[in-house]
Amino acid sequence: MKSLLFATALLLAAQSYAYPVIDEAVPVGGQPISVYRDYNNPNVYWYIPQSIEPWKRDNKYRSSFFSDSRTLSFVFRGQASVEDSMLDDVAKALGTKRANLMPIAYDTSSNFICQDFFMEQDHVTWKFPSMIGNYLEVVPVSIRTENPAVIDELKYHLTGGGGLACTVEVTFKAVSTAYKLHVEANYNKVYERFEAAAHAEGFWWEVDLHTMLEKLVQDHVITITSLEDSSLPQSELDKKIQAATDEILKQITTAMFAPALKLPSGNLENRGKPWSLRADYQRSEENNHVSFNLDSSKVQSKQSQISLRLAVD
Numbered sequence: 001m002k003s004l005l006f007a008t009a010l011l012l013a014a015q016s017y018a019y020p021v022i023d024e025a026v027p028v029g030g031q032p033i034s035v036y037r038d039y040n041n042p043n044v045y046w047y048i049p050q051s052i053e054p055w056k057r058d059n060k061y062r063s064s065f066f067s068d069s070r071t072l073s074f075v076f077r078g079q080a081s082v083e084d085s086m087l088d089d090v091a092k093a094l095g096t097k098r099a100n101l102m103p104i105a106y107d108t109s110s111n112f113i114c115q116d117f118f119m120e121q122d123h124v125t126w127k128f129p130s131m132i133g134n135y136l137e138v139v140p141v142s143i144r145t146e147n148p149a150v151i152d153e154l155k156y157h158l159t160g161g162g163g164l165a166c167t168v169e170v171t172f173k174a175v176s177t178a179y180k181l182h183v184e185a186n187y188n189k190v191y192e193r194f195e196a197a198a199h200a201e202g203f204w205w206e207v208d209l210h211t212m213l214e215k216l217v218q219d220h221v222i223t224i225t226s227l228e229d230s231s232l233p234q235s236e237l238d239k240k241i242q243a244a245t246d247e248i249l250k251q252i253t254t255a256m257f258a259p260a261l262k263l264p265s266g267n268l269e270n271r272g273k274p275w276s277l278r279a280d281y282q283r284s285e286e287n288n289h290v291s292f293n294l295d296s297s298k299v300q301s302k303q304s305q306i307s308l309r310l311a312v313d
Contacts, residue, residue, distance in 0.1 A: 018038060018039070018040070018041070018044070018102075019038070019039045019173060019174055019175045019299055020036035020037070020038060020039070020046035020104055020174045020175065021036055021037050021038070021039050021174070021175045021176070021297070022036050022174040022175070022176050022302060023176050023177050024036060024037055026045065026094065027093065028089075028090045028093050028094070029089055029090065029092070029093030031086050031089055031090050031093070032050075033047055033048070033050060033082060033086060033090060034047065034048045035047045035090060035094070035101075036174070038102075039175045039297075043096065043100055044100055044102060045090075045094060045096065045100055045101050045102065046101075046102050046103070046104050046174075047082060047087070047090070047101055047102070047103060047104065048103075048104050048304065048306075049080035049081055049082055049103055049104070049306065050081070050082050050083075050306075050307075051080070051081070051306060051307040051308065051309060052078045052079065052080045052081070052132075052139050052168075052306060052307070052308040052309070053078050053079060053081055053309055054076070054077070054078050054163075054309070054311055054312070054313055055077045055078055055079060055138060061077045061138045062077065063075060063076045063077050063078070063311075063312050063313075065158060065159065065312050067151060067155050069148065069151075070146060070148065071144070071145070071146050071151075072143075072144070072145050072151045072154050072155060073142070073143065073144040074142070074143045074144075074154075074158055074310070074312075075140065075141075075142050076139075076140065076141040076142070076143070076308075076310050076311075077138050077139070077140055078138070078139050078141075078308065078309075078310075079137070079138065079139065080103070080106070080132065080139065080306060082103075087101055104172050104174070105172060106131070106132050106170040106171065106172050106306075107131065107170075107171045107172055107173060107301060108130065108131055108170065108171045109128065109129065109130060109131060109132045109168050109169065109170050109171075110130070110168070110169050111167075111168065111169045112126060112128040112141075112166065112167075112168045113166060113167050113168070114126065114164045114165070114166040114308075114310065122145070122147055122149070122150050123145055123146065123147040123150075124143065124144075124145040124147065124150060124154070125143070125144050125145065126141070126142070126143055127141065127142040127143075128141050128168065129141075132168075132170065139308075141166075141308070141310060143158075143310070157311075158310065158311055158312055159311075159312050162309070162311065163309040163310050163311025164308075164309070164310040164311070165307065165308075165309065166307065166308040166309075166310055167305055167306070167307050167308065168305070168306060168308060169303060169304075169305050170303070170304050170305065170306055171301045171302065171303050171304075172301070172302060172304065173299055173300070173301055173302075174299070174300065174302050175297050175298070175299055175300075176229065176297065176298070176300055176302065177227070177229060177295060177296070177297050178228070178229050178296040178297060178298050179226060179227065179228045179229065179244065179295065179296055180226070180227040180293065180294070180295040181224055181225070181226050181227075181244050181248075181293065181294040181295065182224070182225040182226075182291065182293050183222065183223070183224050183248055183291060183292050183293070183294065184222070184223045184225075184289070184290070184291045185216075185221065185222040185223070185252075185290050185291070186221060186287070186288050186289070186290070187252075187255060187256070187287035187288070187290050188283045188284075188287050188288055189221050190216060190221055190222065190252065190256065191256050191277070191281055191283070193212070193216060193221060194212065194256060194277055195277060197212065198277060202276055202277075203260055203274045203275070203276055204257065204274070204275045204276065204277070205272050205273070205274055205275070206272025206273050206275075207272055209249055209252075209253060209257075209275065210245075210249060213245070213248070213249050213252070222248075224248070229300075243296075244294045244296070247294055248294070251292065253275060255281075256277060256278055256281055257275040257276060257277060257278060258275065258276055258277075258278050259273065259274070259275060259276075260274035260275060260276045
């Protein structure tokens with residue numbers, strides 16, 4: 001029993017970190033559907049449902065329709081879904097099992113819009129849930145009017161005209177790139193610049209290293225190419241870029257400096273750790289072209305839109 005509970009706990013923990021990586025869409029054999037890899041599990045793929053269609057699985061959640069000369073009311077029940085045959089083709093293109101394809105669940109929904117000739121002035125009321133789930137859940141929408149001028153037209157679209165074409169904005173959680181940095185440097189030139197600017201006592205301080213690094217970037221001795229998500233709050237993005245800059249500095253100091261064993265006298269306030277250039281640094285052709293990447297990803301709420309076909313069948 002204990003081992004079963006432990007295994008269940010591990011499964012729940014793994015599921016709690018299940019998110020699609022939405023800036024890495026995968027090829028799906030030409031099918032008109034967006035599919036993304038899972039952040040942790042390489043065997044799991046996430047897809048965005050194409051539209052919300054009338055419930056077809058059984059009669060339990062069938063839509064209901066009523067109309068007479070004075071009133072029309074329609075209670076729609078549907079699912080955000082994808083055709084089964086399309087999912088089979090996607091699984092085949094990915095070389096995986098159909099069970100490894102998961103629908104992306106929505107967090108919120110807003111701005112429900114149907115064909116714009118049914119407006120407020122037509123006295124047609126709409127009710128749509130503020131939150132909808134994934135394709136396993138039933139999405140209810142209700143429509144009602146007592147305006148005889150639009151009853152016949154609405155009845156035609158809902159029962160025989162293919163349905164009302166509607167859209168709703170949705171949000172869902174996914175992993176996306178906050179930033180990517182590609183760093184290229186000529187370590188030999190970097191070392192020579194530090195060597196030429198060395199302090200008389202032979203020590204470098206962290207504050208000096210940061211200043212020198214900025215100068216090397218300005219002089220293109222170190223080149224940093226960045227890709228950033230501009231939708232992030234700027235203050236948060238600045239912190240992440242600063243953390244990445246600190247990592248660049250760490251890699252350079254590791255390659256060219258050693259912690260100083262003897263501290264000079266004087267005020268050390270706000271100067272940081274002392275460093276000294278490595279006497280054993282070896283210039284080489286390899287060090288003429290050093291490059292590395294730094295990146296950061298985070299779980300974010302992303303916006304999308306899904307269509308609804310409001311129809312009895």
